[in-house]
Amino acid sequence: MAGSMYDRMIRINCTSGTSTIWNVPEDLKPWIGGMGYGTKILSDEINPAIDALSSDNKVVLTVGPLTGTTAPMHAQSCIVTKSPLTGTILNSYAGGFVGAEIKYCGIDGVILEGASEEWKILLIDDDKVTFMSADPVMGMGTEETETWIKENLGQDYKTMSIGRAGEKVVRMAALFSETRTFGRGGLGAVFGSKKIKAAAFRGTCGTDLADVEEFTRLTAENMKIVKDSCDQEYNLVGMFSRYGTGAGMGLIQSRGALATRNSQYGTFDKSNEISGQYYEENFYTRSISCHGCPVHCGRIHKFSTNDGGKTWARGPEYETMYSLGSQLMNGDPDVLAEANRLTEVYGIDSLTIGVTISFALECAEKGLIEEDGLKLEFGNPESILGLLKKIGEREGIGDILAEGPERAAEKIGGGSGDFAMQVKNSGFAAWMPRRMVGTGLAFATSNRGACHKRAPIGAEITGQVDMLSYEGKAVMVKKNQDVVNAIFTLISCRFHEFMTPHEMYPAFIKAATGIEISLDEFYTLGERIWNLEKLFNLKAGLGREHDILPARCYNEPVKGEGSESSVLDYDRWQEMLTEYYTLRGWDYNGIPAREKLVELGIEEYIYER
Amino acid sequence: MQFRVDPEKCTECGRCTMACSLAKTGRIQPQESRISIVRCWPEVPEIKVCRFEDCPEHPCIEACPFDAIIIVDGKVMISDELCRGCKLCVPACPYKAITMNNKKAVKCDLCGGKPACVAECVTSALTYSGVK
Numbered sequence: 001m002a003g004s005m006y007d008r009m010i011r012i013n014c015t016s017g018t019s020t021i022w023n024v025p026e027d028l029k030p031w032i033g034g035m036g037y038g039t040k041i042l043s044d045e046i047n048p049a050i051d052a053l054s055s056d057n058k059v060v061l062t063v064g065p066l067t068g069t070t071a072p073m074h075a076q077s078c079i080v081t082k083s084p085l086t087g088t089i090l091n092s093y094a095g096g097f098v099g100a101e102i103k104y105c106g107i108d109g110v111i112l113e114g115a116s117e118e119w120k121i122l123l124i125d126d127d128k129v130t131f132m133s134a135d136p137v138m139g140m141g142t143e144e145t146e147t148w149i150k151e152n153l154g155q156d157y158k159t160m161s162i163g164r165a166g167e168k169v170v171r172m173a174a175l176f177s178e179t180r181t182f183g184r185g186g187l188g189a190v191f192g193s194k195k196i197k198a199a200a201f202r203g204t205c206g207t208d209l210a211d212v213e214e215f216t217r218l219t220a221e222n223m224k225i226v227k228d229s230c231d232q233e234y235n236l237v238g239m240f241s242r243y244g245t246g247a248g249m250g251l252i253q254s255r256g257a258l259a260t261r262n263s264q265y266g267t268f269d270k271s272n273e274i275s276g277q278y279y280e281e282n283f284y285t286r287s288i289s290c291h292g293c294p295v296h297c298g299r300i301h302k303f304s305t306n307d308g309g310k311t312w313a314r315g316p317e318y319e320t321m322y323s324l325g326s327q328l329m330n331g332d333p334d335v336l337a338e339a340n341r342l343t344e345v346y347g348i349d350s351l352t353i354g355v356t357i358s359f360a361l362e363c364a365e366k367g368l369i370e371e372d373g374l375k376l377e378f379g380n381p382e383s384i385l386g387l388l389k390k391i392g393e394r395e396g397i398g399d400i401l402a403e404g405p406e407r408a409a410e411k412i413g414g415g416s417g418d419f420a421m422q423v424k425n426s427g428f429a430a431w432m433p434r435r436m437v438g439t440g441l442a443f444a445t446s447n448r449g450a451c452h453k454r455a456p457i458g459a460e461i462t463g464q465v466d467m468l469s470y471e472g473k474a475v476m477v478k479k480n481q482d483v484v485n486a487i488f489t490l491i492s493c494r495f496h497e498f499m500t501p502h503e504m505y506p507a508f509i510k511a512a513t514g515i516e517i518s519l520d521e522f523y524t525l526g527e528r529i530w531n532l533e534k535l536f537n538l539k540a541g542l543g544r545e546h547d548i549l550p551a552r553c554y555n556e557p558v559k560g561e562g563s564e565s566s567v568l569d570y571d572r573w574q575e576m577l578t579e580y581y582t583l584r585g586w587d588y589n590g591i592p593a594r595e596k597l598v599e600l601g602i603e604e605y606i607y608e609r
Numbered sequence: 610m611q612f613r614v615d616p617e618k619c620t621e622c623g624r625c626t627m628a629c630s631l632a633k634t635g636r637i638q639p640q641e642s643r644i645s646i647v648r649c650w651p652e653v654p655e656i657k658v659c660r661f662e663d664c665p666e667h668p669c670i671e672a673c674p675f676d677a678i679i680i681v682d683g684k685v686m687i688s689d690e691l692c693r694g695c696k697l698c699v700p701a702c703p704y705k706a707i708t709m710n711n712k713k714a715v716k717c718d719l720c721g722g723k724p725a726c727v728a729e730c731v732t733s734a735l736t737y738s739g740v741k
Contacts, residue, residue, distance in 0.1 A: 069637055070627050070729075097623075104638070155647075156640075206630065206638025216631075227731060286651065287732075289622030294731040296620035300651045312651035 002208040003513035004065045005033060006106050012122065012129055014194045015055060015114030019129035024108060032489035032509065032517075032525065033064035033108060035091045038080025039529050039536075041111065042089060043605060048539035052084035052186075053169060053193040055115035061102070064491045065512040068103030068207045068291070070219045072226050073496040075099055075290035077109075077177075078488065082540070084193070085171045085186035085352065085404050086424040086449040089536040092187050093491065094160070095290035095298075096180035101158035104203030116195040119167075123153065124201045134197035139164060141345030142176035149200050161198035162188040163347025165392045169193055170402040171425075172352040172391075176344060179314035180290065180298075183349040184426060185448055186404075210514035218508055222500060226294050229499045236458070237495050239276075240297040244287075245318035246276025255461055256562030257435035259428065260326040261378060262358035263421045263552060266435055266563030270331025274321045278333060288314065295495065303337040306381050313341035316350070319452075322430035323354025328361065329379035339384055346392030355427030356405045357387045359420045360397065368414045371397045418551035424449035424542070433549050434558050434566045436460040438473035441576060442480065444547045447533040453494055454484040468564075470572055474580035486526030528600045531584075531592050538607040544590045547577060610737055612661050612719060612727075616653040618734035621646050625726035625735060629717075632725035641710065643717045644726050644735075656734075658726075659706040659717040661685060672701035677714070687714050 007024045024037075031040050038060040050056040059081045066074040077099035083090035102109060105126050119134035136152075137145040146159040158178070165173035166188030173188025174181050191197075209215045230241040239247035249271050252258045256266040272278060279285060279301055288298035302312040316324065316336055324330060324339040343350040361383065363369045364376030374386045374396075390398030401408050406425035409417035421428045426449025433440025442455030456476040460467040465476070487497050487505060506517050517525070554573065557565035578588060585596030597603045626642035634641050644658040667685050670678045677691035678698060687698075687707070694712040701707075707716045717724070719737070727737045 070624065070631070100623075100639075104640075204638075204640055206634075206636045206641070208636060212631075212635070223731075230731075284651070286653070287620045289620040291622065292624050292627060293622050294624070296622065296732070298620075302651060 003210040003515075004069060004207050005513055006108050006205075008106070008127070009062075009108050010110045010124065010127055010129060012110055012112050013114050014112055014116040014120070014196060017116070017120075017131045021127055022111070029515070030525075031529075032515070034062050034078040034489045034491040035080065035485060036489035036525060036529055037062045037109065038078055038091060039089065039532050042080050042082070043532050043536055046082065048082070048089070048536045049541065050082065052082040052087065053189060055194070057082050057190060057193070059112035059187075059190060059194070060109065061112070062109035063099050063103045064489060065509055066490050066492070068100035069209065069215070069512065070292060071215075071508055071512075072219070072223055073293050073295065073493040074491060075293055076491045076493060077102055078491050079175070079182055079187055081187065081190050083185035083448065084169075084189045086426050087540055088424060088448055088542060089533050089540075090185035090187070090448050091488065092175070092182040092184050093488075094175070094177045094180040094182040095293075095493065096158075096178045097291045098158040098160055098177045098201060099491065100291040101201040101203050103207050104205055105201055106203060106205030112194060112196065115193060119195045119197050121149065121197055122199040123157070124199065126203055126205060137161075137197055138167065142347045143179060143344060145198050146176075146178060149198060153200065154202060157200035157202045159198060159200045161347070162191045163345055163392070165346040165348045165402075166192040167197070168392075168394045168402070170348065170391060170394060171404045171407070172349045172356065172402070172427075173347055174343075174349045176347055179344060181349070183351060184451065186349070188347045209512055211511045215508075215511040218504065218511055222504060223294060225499050230295060237295055237498055240495065241295045243276035243280050244299040245297050246274075246279065246316065246321050248318055249275035249321060250277075251461060252430065254562070255435065255467070256558070256560065256564065257432045257461065257467070258326050259322055259421070259430055259432050260560070261329050262327060262362045262419060263428065263432060264556070264558075265560040266432055266558040266566070267560040268326035268329075268331070271326060273331050274325040274333050274336050276318070282333070283337075284312075290493070293493070297495075301337055304334045305338050306335060306385060311338075311341065313337060313344060316340035319430050320350040320354070323351045323427065324357075324384065327354050327358045328384050330381070330384055331379070332381065335381040335384065339388055342385065342388050342392070346388070348388075348392060349427075351429060352404065352422075352427035353388060353391060355421050356391065356401050356408065357384060359405045359408070359416070360387055360401055362419055363412055363416050366414070366416075368412050368416055369397055418555070420550055421552065422450055423549060424546055426450045431455065431457055431461075432558060433553050434568055435563060436467045437470055437568070437576075438465070438476050440549055440553065440568065441473055441477045441580060444549050444577070445477065445481075445580060447530065447537055454481040456480055458498065468566060470576045474576055474583055477580060478583050481530050482523055482526035484526070485529045486522050489525060489529070524600065528602055531597065531600055532602055532605060534586075534590070534592060535602075535605045535607050538591060544577075544588070547590065610722070612724065613663070613736045613738075614656050614658060614660060615734050615736075616656050618732045619646065619654055619656060620732055620734075621648060621654050624729040624731070628725040628729040632720055643706070643708070643715060657705040659685065659702075660704055661719075664704065668701045668703065669698040669707060672697045684719060686718055687716055689713055
């Protein structure tokens with residue numbers, strides 16, 4: 001019986017404007033889908049040392065066995081490419097509806113190759129690809145571009161696009177999909193370098209399931225778990241369901257771990273006014289779901305703009321409440337909503353741009369930069385919105401900042417790198433490494449730069465483990481990374497695993513595809529992918545010296561009540577990093593030993609200096 | 610028992626469309642669903658599905674030249690046997706609830722009394738219950 005994977009992808013050559021069907025080879029199938037497919041394909045097909053913005057880079061967009069099915073919380077699609085922001089291999093995700101539609105096109109994904117000379121929109125109808133001129137939408141914001149496509153080419157297309165930042169190859173530009181975001185790592189710049197303004201999918205194929213009866217039973221069981229969680233008052237996902245992802249603001253503030261004023265403070269006195277609960281109570285609010293998701297953590301709000309107008313936007317999400325809120329001393333919910341909307345218009349990762357702006361504001365405060373006609377001050381709406389636009393347009397100081405916080409610090413100098421809150425040029429997520437030691441280790445060792453998706457955040461923020469301790473954190477981080485990489489082969493929403501017993505993953509895979517995999521093998525697959533990514537990054541020139549947090553984390557105690565003047569001990573931290581490498585079967589420099597690669601079955605990818 | 614639709618409660622997840630197509634075709638293929646959701650951001654969506662008793666005029670019945678649309682146990686239904694595929698009912702429906710499938714007009718038939726969509730709707734935007 002047919003399973004839920006179509007075993008075929010479309011290769012789209014942007015240079016020649018042609019496409020071909022590529023049948024998935026047998027040796028790819030054990031990588032399940034999603035991030036597994038993307039990582040293996042990119043590792044096999046590109047030289048890690050290439051310039052990420054050259055036509056040699058490829059974009060591997062995939063779905064997984066549960067995409068487009070009734071299994072709850074599997075709306076996301078995955079893109080793997082080389083990141084122009086971090087120089088690493090990148091995996092980036094967006095929810096919404098495009099993932100399911102890709103599956104309904106009767107494919108497991110598409111691979112973009114080469115680069116177009118003219119700006120194009122890609123239309124994918126089942127397995128047929130049409131290149132059309134993007135002239136009518138050039139310069140438009142993402143939501144505007146996608147609305148144009150729907151109104152002019154077909155309301156039933158599910159879309160993704162870049163904004164002006166992507167067109168101008170801003171390194172932190174994101175790829176948007178119907179207001180959901182492939183945020184991290186600069187995918188918008190990669191699309192911009194290939195001159196692909198947008199892609200639209202429309203499928204008629206639906207999806208099969210290897211065992212409909214068993215799949216329906218598993219779905220019902222999983223739905224019950226998710227719904228029960230949503231009904232619990234103090235369940236985190238339940239809070240997301242009621243107030244959006246911004247529901248967690250109170251918790252992180254109470255733990256003195258809300259990065260504030262470019263990560264100088266761990267609390268923000270206006271955190272209540274930019275929380276999910278505040279928006280729910282004071283603004284027009286509609287709950288919005290991703291495809292098939294019972295949690296509906298998405299929020300549409302209407303709000304006022306700084307120039308007195310009225311508009312609406314999706315979000316802000318929790319991470320943005322930090323990056324464009326507390327980190328910038330911005331406690332005005334309307335200004336925050338407008339800044340968030342501008343990231344959607346320009347098409348920019350709200351995390352990295354927030355950190356880049358907070359970095360710039362501190363540089364200005366220290367007299368390292370200035371900008372004609374624009375005051376640069378924390379908490380000033382003009383400064384925040386103005387810098388955001390300048391980065392989106394690569395205008396004035398924005399041209400330097402558009403390179404990302406680490407690269408910008410190299411140009412600005414004056415020791416500014418010490419307070420550029422990034423790892424591998426990717427801005428910090430909301431969590432503070434000085435307050436959450438394991439989360440800091442996850443930021444530093446992430447294969448895609450300061451990433452919170454594979455960090456022991458829940459355990460640390462809830463006090464299940466001592467957040468300031470170094471003990472046992474290397475083990476926790478390794479486990480988190482391997483487990484999350486495994487579930488990202490299914491492209492499960494990160495919140496799915498908070499509630500779902502892991503035994504359900506192999507059961508879902510079998511019912512969907514017929515593939516038998518044990519839970520241990522599933523975890524090992526996650527570890528295999530992690531190692532393959534690490535090998536890519538080593539070959540791209542990144543080593544132990546890049547697995548490091550900015551100096552502020554080791555030199556400056558966190559200020560503010562409740563943050564206990566926490567600071568990391570550099571030597572103790574390095575010991576923890578070595579412990580982590582050892583656990584992984586890597587040497588002091590983070591190079592995987594041959595035996596480890598043999599054990600994982602990826603010896604052919606070995607890195608030797 | 611009455612089928613009720615409340616767009617205010619809808620979060621647009623589309624579980625109803627998957628459940629419907631699975632019930633009607635044995636496969637997940639939402640374009641074959643007899644219920645569909647049209648996004649109208651930032652406002653509430655349009656839900657295209659038959660309203661049964663909430664549409665008392667039943668203009669589809671009058672539009673059908675072949676008397677293929679009938680009331681069965683108080684519920685408006687399309688007879689697959691009598692339908693000739695003329696499509697005249699499609700524009701007649703104020704809720705855009707009728708679509709064509711294999712040259713026949715189709716719409717929600719409440720799955721014989723246990724609507725698959727209602728079971729999947731977590732926010733009670735769709736309900737099916739006794740109403741006096």
